[in-house]
Amino acid sequence: MQNYEHGGNLYAAMRDKKIHMAEFLDFSANINPLGMPxxxxxxxxxxxxxxxxxxxxxxxxxxxxxxxxxxxxxxxxxxxxxxxxxxxxxxxxxxxxxxxxxxxxxxxxxxxxxxxxxxxxxxxxxxxxxxxxxxxxxxxxxxxxxxxxxxxxxxxxxxxxxxxxxxxxxxxxxxxxxxxxxxxxxxxxxxxxxxxxxxxxxxxxxxxxxxxxxxxxxxxxxxxxxxxxxxxxxxxxxxxxxxxxxxxxxxxxxxxxxxxxDDYRERSKCFVQKVKDELYTALSALSCIKPYPPSVNFILINIKLTGFSAQELRNKLEQYRILVRDCSNYPGLSNEYIRVAVKQPRQNERLLAALETVMSKR
The missing domain is CATH 3.40.640.10 (Type I PLP-dependent aspartate aminotransferase-like (Major domain))
Structure with missing residues (x-):
């Protein structure tokens, strides 16, 4: 079996970068963007x-x-x-x-x-x-x-x-x-x-x-x-x-x-269904990446045309305090794939801006 690491490992990122976890935007873990009820x-x-x-x-x-x-x-x-x-x-x-x-x-x-x-x-x-x-x-x-x-x-x-x-x-x-x-x-x-x-x-x-x-x-x-x-x-x-x-x-x-x-559950469903579609549309408009249509609160993305491996892109996004899931250790995938969670609109905008900046410098 391949070495398997999960998303959401903020503690490792914090130790590696010597930055408090509150400064990171964690798109690597598929958690409800509304936060705890x-x-x-x-x-x-x-x-x-x-x-x-x-x-x-x-x-x-x-x-x-x-x-x-x-x-x-x-x-x-x-x-x-x-x-x-x-x-x-x-x-x-x-x-x-x-x-x-x-x-x-x-x-x-x-x-x-x-x-x-x-x-x-x-x-x-x-x-x-x-x-x-x-x-x-x-x-x-x-x-x-x-x-x-x-x-x-x-x-x-x-x-x-x-x-x-x-x-x-x-x-x-x-x-x-x-x-x-x-x-x-x-x-x-x-x-x-x-x-x-x-x-x-x-x-x-x-x-x-x-x-x-x-x-x-x-x-x-x-x-x-x-x-x-x-x-x-x-x-x-x-x-x-x-x-x-x-x-x-x-x-x-x-x-x-x-x-x-019931209130939190219904608000979450409506919010995620709306925001995931908005994020997918915005990602689809970026050159060199191919997002797959999401059903729930995460999106798989093929990044082959960026010229970056998943690890390289992950590392570059970390410079902007953004964590994404490197999918290269999934059996059946390769270093051409990352996964991102759906978050709040302003947070999603930060991800999109960081992706645009990184790809413009490739």
Whole structure:
């Protein structure tokens, strides 16, 4: 596996440049540009005096809030210290021998699989088809694997599958005993996810597992919160393997508050859908770069014609206190790609201005 580094590593940038993190504009992490909701801040402040006690091992209130927001029965939910903990827990407890992942996709699927001793197979997405999955070819590649991971939407490409597409995969693999893990962590950013989420398919397919992060949409990656939804036997295995206090009291309180915050959710959806289209249009107008149409709050960009590698462009933008995601360590991509998050309009303008300046000096 390639060396995998995530976006959002402000601490490394701060140490390297000896500049405080507040001076950077971080386009490398795909976090809600509206920032933390007030409901989250108030909930954490209210919960702070109670960290003298252990967290609720069953996370009852949090599971009830997840049920309220996503319609998933509480008995099907396993909460985690971020979605990544649940991904590793899945691989550790279910012990797949062979795992299929798309390339490019979120690198922790592969890392978790390899950490559990699994062999990893790639299905390479093609730039000429805008990195879309060919269902027929994907199903062929899935023959004989124990587990597969699907990002929906996929990070970093932004591609979406409708739930009927995922149902086609589930039907084709019914007799294969293949676990189908669908990561819906970015679906909250859509205006309406009903055409894409496969939550309602959980009772129909015992081999379906859904992963969901709450840290991206609710802008709390430093707090860490996510969950898995699965059938009863898989949920029991996950509960048996996890730390009893894996989600701290502050994260549980924050999760309850934000999941009931309808105003923040609706404002975020409207804002991101509008601003992502504006940023995509502005990026498309720049010479020498090719952005791919975004579905949610991040945009993949081909920079081949700039003459810079992804690392070179990243380093040059850092001189303007701007961080972008160098995508060269994604399997299936190269040093011709970067990814940027969607941020506030004035922040997006700073990115555009910096790109124009850097490219004018090439």
């Amino acid at each position: 007030d409901s989250l801040v108030k909930a954490v402040n209210r919960a702070l005096p109670y960290i003298i006690h252990y967290p609720d091992t069953e996370a009852r209130e949090l599971k009830e809030a997840i049920r309220f927001r996503y319609g998933i029965p509480e008995g099907s939910i396993t909460v985690g210290n971020g979605a990544v903990e649940v991904i590793y827990l899945l691989c550790h407890m279910l012990k797949p021998q062979k795992v299929l992942v798309a390339a490019p996709t979120f690198g922790e699927y592969e890392r978790a699989a390899r950490a559990s001793g699994a062999e990893v197979a790639y299905y390479y997405l093609q730039p000429d088809s805008r990195f879309a999955i060919d269902l027929h070819e994907w199903i062929k590649c899935a023959a004989g694997v124990d587990m597969l991971f699907l990002g929906n939407p996929n990070n970093p490409t932004g591609n979406l599958l409708q739930y009927q597409d995922i149902q086609t995969i589930l039907e084709a693999l019914k007799g294969e005993n293949t676990l189908v893990v669908v990561d819906e962590s970015f679906l909250d950013f859509l205006d309406d996810d009903r055409s894409y989420s496969c939550r309602h398919l959980l009772p129909l397919y015992p081999n379906l597992i859904i992963i969901h992060s709450l840290t991206k949409f609710y802008a709390m990656p430093g707090l860490r919160l996510g969950f898995a939804a699965a059938n009863d036997p898989i949920t029991a295995m996950l509960h048996a393997g996890k730390d009893p206090w894996n989600v701290n009291s502050l994260a549980q309180s924050a999760g309850v508050a934000v999941l009931y915050d």
